[in-house]
Amino acid sequence: MAIRFLYPCYFNAELTRSEGRRVAKTLAVASPNLAQVARAAKQCDLTVLDEERDVRHPAHWFSSDGRLRIEYEGSKEELLQKVAHKLSGK
Secondary structure, eight states: OOEEEEOGGGGBTTSOGGGTOOSOTTTOBSSOOHHHHHHHHHHTTOEEEEEETTOOOGGGTTOOOOEEEEEOSSOHHHHHHHHHHHHHTO
16 A cells, blocks of 8 residues: 555645645635544545644645645545545535
């Protein structure tokens, strides 16, 4: 199994793609936090290995939103889409 890292900024509708959002604006949500992303990942039956709260995304070094470590065999893009659909409810 591959280990993938997910940061809340990947799903933040208030950010542009160049600022770190990785999903379509229609699937993004306003100001997601680590707990919301973790809950969405668990609803997708994904194995969340760790919730690291003091970790910062390199592009967002000024805010410690944290990150998730997830076991996932597919591509990161597939993982982002799955979690985004659960997070946004679409």
